[in-house]
Amino acid sequence: MKIVSIILGINAYHGDSSAAIIKDGVLIAAVEEERFRRIKHWAGFPDLAIKYCLKAAGVNASEIDYIAINQNSKANLVKKIFFLIKGGLNLKFLASRLRNRQKKNGVIGEMQRIFPNIILKASVIHVEHHEAHLASAFLASEFNNSVAISVDGFGDFSSGAWGIGRGCDIEVLGRIYFPHSLGIFYQALTQYLGFENYGDEYKVMGLAPYGKPIFIEQMRQIVHLKQGGEFELSLDYFQHHREKIDHEWINGSPTYSRLYSDKLIKLLGSCRQKSECITQTHMDIAASVQAMYEEAFFHLLNYVYKKTNITCLALAGGCAMNSVANGKIYQNTPFKKLYIQSAAGDAGGALGAGLSVLSKIENKRISPMNHAYWGPEYSDEEIESLLIEGKDLLKSEGCEVINMPKLEMISFVAEVIAKGGVAGWFQGRMEWGPRALGNRSILGDPRRANMKDILNLKIKRRESFRPFAPSVLAENVEEWFERVDNVPFMMQVYPIKQEKRKLIPAVTHVDGSGRLQTVTTTNGIYYDLIKEFRNLTGVPMLLNTSFNENEPVVCTPKEALNCFLRTKMDILILGNWVVKRQSQIDELEL
Numbered sequence: 001m002k003i004v005s006i007i008l009g010i011n012a013y014h015g016d017s018s019a020a021i022i023k024d025g026v027l028i029a030a031v032e033e034e035r036f037r038r039i040k041h042w043a044g045f046p047d048l049a050i051k052y053c054l055k056a057a058g059v060n061a062s063e064i065d066y067i068a069i070n071q072n073s074k075a076n077l078v079k080k081i082f083f084l085i086k087g088g089l090n091l092k093f094l095a096s097r098l099r100n101r102q103k104k105n106g107v108i109g110e111m112q113r114i115f116p117n118i119i120l121k122a123s124v125i126h127v128e129h130h131e132a133h134l135a136s137a138f139l140a141s142e143f144n145n146s147v148a149i150s151v152d153g154f155g156d157f158s159s160g161a162w163g164i165g166r167g168c169d170i171e172v173l174g175r176i177y178f179p180h181s182l183g184i185f186y187q188a189l190t191q192y193l194g195f196e197n198y199g200d201e202y203k204v205m206g207l208a209p210y211g212k213p214i215f216i217e218q219m220r221q222i223v224h225l226k227q228g229g230e231f232e233l234s235l236d237y238f239q240h241h242r243e244k245i246d247h248e249w250i251n252g253s254p255t256y257s258r259l260y261s262d263k264l265i266k267l268l269g270s271c272r273q274k275s276e277c278i279t280q281t282h283m284d285i286a287a288s289v290q291a292m293y294e295e296a297f298f299h300l301l302n303y304v305y306k307k308t309n310i311t312c313l314a315l316a317g318g319c320a321m322n323s324v325a326n327g328k329i330y331q332n333t334p335f336k337k338l339y340i341q342s343a344a345g346d347a348g349g350a351l352g353a354g355l356s357v358l359s360k361i362e363n364k365r366i367s368p369m370n371h372a373y374w375g376p377e378y379s380d381e382e383i384e385s386l387l388i389e390g391k392d393l394l395k396s397e398g399c400e401v402i403n404m405p406k407l408e409m410i411s412f413v414a415e416v417i418a419k420g421g422v423a424g425w426f427q428g429r430m431e432w433g434p435r436a437l438g439n440r441s442i443l444g445d446p447r448r449a450n451m452k453d454i455l456n457l458k459i460k461r462r463e464s465f466r467p468f469a470p471s472v473l474a475e476n477v478e479e480w481f482e483r484v485d486n487v488p489f490m491m492q493v494y495p496i497k498q499e500k501r502k503l504i505p506a507v508t509h510v511d512g513s514g515r516l517q518t519v520t521t522t523n524g525i526y527y528d529l530i531k532e533f534r535n536l537t538g539v540p541m542l543l544n545t546s547f548n549e550n551e552p553v554v555c556t557p558k559e560a561l562n563c564f565l566r567t568k569m570d571i572l573i574l575g576n577w578v579v580k581r582q583s584q585i586d587e588l589e590l
Helices: 047-057 077-085 091-103 107-114 129-138 182-192 201-210 216-222 262-268 280-308 348-362 380-389 391-396 406-418 451-460 474-480 498-503 521-537 557-566 582-586
Strands: 006-011 018-023 026-032 066-069 123-126 145-155 158-166 169-177 223-225 231-233 312-316 337-339 399-403 423-426 440-444 469-473 492-495 513-519 541-546 571-574 577-581
Touching: 006 047, 006 348, 018 047, 018 348, 026 047, 026 348, 047 107, 066 107, 066 348, 129 145, 129 158, 129 169, 129 312, 129 348, 145 182, 145 280, 158 182, 158 280, 169 280, 182 201, 182 231, 182 262, 182 280, 201 280, 216 223, 216 262, 216 280, 223 280, 231 280, 380 391, 380 557, 380 571, 380 577, 391 399, 406 423, 406 440, 406 521, 406 571, 406 577, 423 557, 440 451, 451 541, 469 474, 469 521, 474 513, 513 521, 521 541, 557 571, 577 582
Parallel strands: 006 066, 066 123, 145 312, 312 337, 423 571, 469 513
Antiparallel strands: 006 018, 018 026, 145 158, 158 169, 223 231, 399 577, 423 440, 440 541, 469 541, 492 513, 571 577
């Protein structure tokens, strides 16, 4: 009789708590807790994500064989002791960390809290934070032999690791240890620029092209490149190594106290307040931060390539979300192939922990992850029931509800978008990771120079300097972008061809780039929609942004409907159901 193993991977207490489940060597589901809690980057034990994963796999908690968690407090113990002896940690710092750990029940205790009437047989396996990141990249890729690199803030007393993946094994060859971290450098300067929320680094990335890196010499005083691909922070500019700075949280949105010291203010001038207008100086500092990050990042990558002579790269960690730097890897390093899975940050640690256990205990890998659709999905019956329940409200809002055959629906949506309309697009399983990739998306016409303003006015209400991304038919990328690559997870920014930029201003950033998502028949209905838009307009792409309004991406049809009703979208598509504001559609440009 064949024995089926159940592996539950979890990322707990870090930002973007999450769960993933592997059944008999097959990935079944993966999801972030924030999507259920409706709190961005929710940190704690991922109760609801675990329950969803078990439901998706058709098993209960008593059937789990292994619970893999992406942290191991025993990892790098010698380094921790040495740092303590050197006086790097004060007693208040240690006491606060100890109290934080004592508040936790432990994995089995947490599971028993969630499932009080179930006897658990699972073995708990702690996977060091960066080993989980490396596994989430290499063991989800199509590579049988590649370099694997993890770069982030901190986890298990280190901020980076690299090695070689072969088959089902990953050999770790090097690490960057606390208190030195490219993630902390970028986060501290993000705070300095007035973006204080956890995860705001992408705002600096979007702001950087508006400036010039004229502060690069100051940045080189903050970050020093060393032999062996390593880097060091000038610690006088930071506080994370001597003050209480949480890196783990229990139930809620992650928060950080100030990471930078007063010496940074003396170097760069007064920090920007959150409500303060953004000046050219702020833009230039953002450009300099990005340039310094890229210097250190490519310094590491080129060293690792020199040591391994392997041209395939699997990349993970929070810094792997820097899509601008990722888009420059081919021109700044000898690597020829790149893989970054859709949840490269801490959420992906749940997947990586599970993949690590699968590889070490069963000597198996999952099939290459070529799509991101691992979250909840909802039936037509559930959607119809929601719309019937809300029919009076929808009528009072001037909305009409129609069930359309697929081909008719695709034709209608493409036509509305081509006329300048904004569509909420809700299909199939929710995306794994922070990017909307065609199942929980808001869609618009990339040809319209005012589409960014329309979206910000009608829905997003976000900073005007932040770009919107193009979803492009894979077979047409060569015609529009200077780099042809498979980018299913929107993890690379590439230059748009000079002569094409004026044709798609809504998705062309100020520096002529676009954060590319290549779309294939893997997502058949999204592919067909873009293809129909191409037939109407000659442009094989749509503007794609996440289906949300200053909240986590919508998970359920009800959340999508609520977002639609409190914003000014023109149409909402839930499966084959179309909700339209006819009065707005009538006003669209012909």
